[in-house]
Amino acid sequence: MKGKKWLLSIVVVVCCIALLGLSPAMGAKSKFDPSKMGDMSDLDLSNPVIPTGDTIKIAIVASFSGPAAAVGDIYFASVQSVAHDYNKRGGILVDGKKKLVQVIKANHESKVPIAKKVSERMVLQEKVDVLWGTNGSHLMKVINQVADKYKTIAVSAAAVSDELYDAQNFSRYSFMTSISTSQVGRGMAYYYGQVRKKETKFYILCQDYLFGHSIAGGFKAGLKEYYPDAELVGEDYHKLFLTDFAPYLTKVKAAGAEVVYTGDWIPDAANLLVQARQMGLDLPFANLFINNPPFLQQVGIEGTDGLVHIGQIGSDGKAFKTEGQIKYYKAWNDQYPKWKKPFDTTTYEHGTGTIGAYRMQTYWLLDVIERAGSTDPEKIIKVWENDTWEDVNGTVYKMRGIDHKTERDLFIELYVPPEQQKESMNIEPYYWFKDCSNTGPSYKLPADKVTPVMDPKLKDIRKGS
Amino acid sequence: MDPVTAMYVAQGMHGLAYGMILFLLASGLTLIFGMMGILNLAHATFFMLSAYLCYQVIAWTGSFWLALLIAPIVTGIIGVLLERFLLRKVHAFGHIGELILTVGVSLVILESVKVFWGTESLPVQIPNVLQGLVTAGGLDYPIYRLFIIGLSLVILIVLMLILYKTRLGMVVRAAVSDADMVDALGINVPLVFMLVFGVGTWMAGVAGVAIAPILTVFPGLADQVGMDAFIVVVVGGFGSLGGALLVAIICGLLNSYGVQFVSQLAPVLMYIFMAIVLVFKPMGLFGERE
Incomplete structure (x- = not known):
């Protein structure tokens, strides 16, 4: 016994x-289960099959014109590919009926009043079930306000400012599936302070609006926490869609910075990098959005070597470790050669990186709707709060119930010349891009080291509700 | 030169380079308005179109120099066609018709560009001979930006010579002053108008090619620089080339030194400058009250 x-x-x-x-x-x-994916052999983003009628409607509220028009196309490609997958599976059973997923473009023209107007039109006229956004936290704030007013689900898949989900701005109808600025900032600081431990002089150069200041604030807080010996040798905020970066870059040079930390997104990200290299400034840029292939290719292999990118999707080391990952990758990549403008550029070649992140977030959204068995916002909220979901790479996303921010591991990607990219791109052709540097070595930043900040006041507010 | 002085000198050079780009763009706009009384709201779109044409010519031929030659000429020809077949027809209906037409043309060009080239940034490489930096007295400065300054100066000098040293220039200046009188003298004023419109759009085209390697080419190019060029024209005085040159350089310097000394205020300095000038000189620095 x-x-x-x-x-x-x-x-x-x-x-x-x-x-x-x-x-x-x-x-x-x-x-996310790749084995359940529908037949994607007819995925054609330039001629998308978009169902109409009694569908699950997702409005992509984004820039489809003006300086950031390309961003809207990227969002559309990402969301439409996921919708296509679900539609090929036969749709999603909601409220007792199988429904296909319809993606609607809603152009906010990067303008606040238009963002409000178009979001309201989507809710009231198009009767969309989800508002999916967007490039610009100031615009996402408006979308969230509309979502809150009309009790419609909003997904912040691309706006990353923490302030969008603080006590003042929180809406229980909106979910932040993207990373947040505090995560980005803390993640970069953690990498430089706890992993790399080399450079000590940093210069912050960000866009002068809510997001730019927020992502800079995250980095400053991160340096205090993870890298107290680091020195901030300069800090500047430039206007959105800036023409001439040279005056800022001259200051960066004079300050003796070793790393430029920036949250800039295209077109600013492109112009910043291009002009820096033209001016002989070969510093690494620690960045979130300097990963758009066409302008990386413009700068070339040498100029992009050493860039440090933080990503919300990725893997520790090799990108392809399972058959499922390869199947998912090929579902997109095999179809890419047949796409026409604007989806024929190298931005759309792999369906990974930023596009991969948007795709995964959309899969999560639709998975939640499927499990809720309804497009009723209250039922979606019930499922999504405190939900945990695993992406194609095995990373778990946790939707924090209190403030609707997502906790997840992040990934640092070091850009290296094509011959070294096989460290990440471990299937043929063993490089991501042959005419620019891209992801080689990558490191996982554990979720508990990069948790998004939470406004303590929210606890009281949500208790009350 | 010590590093601090080198930094200030570099900022001055940046201001000059950006100012000259603004001048190239604004001079065409001010020339067209000064002579024809047309506020061409499609002007910045021609600038963007030329940058795209530059990209395409380089894609076909691999030569930036051919692009610098061809793209502005094609842009100028499109400008001529616009004037001859559209603007001239609505001229009789006054300025509102012209404004609406140029806005419409701008939108058509913008959408066409997206159809042909997509919405993403397209790369234009600096030609090999203009790549790299010049080092002088402790200052490293990009050769390409010096090229922009030089190119703009050459165009300015040629334009000035034509305007002030040739019969054609005399006719143009006379038409700016009193088109009806020039017409009465038997000069084909519509032809002169068409020529001026073509030259104006050609200059926008040159600016578009010049800036393409710095900014990358994308549909928002017109929005990015168009407003600055418009400020230059307003503050310099509609129709004044000298005013456009002076104000473009001031705006460029305000931009670069603003970033250096009052970074947070840099984006609004140009607008503050415009407000101050217009308070005291509502027609701009060199504009004349009709």
């Missing part, structure tokens, strides 16, 4: 250790 108890104790201890050692992925409530 004694022997049996002893054996039982060992079994219990071993089980406990095994349970503790399980990856968080195994604990996720749901996951």
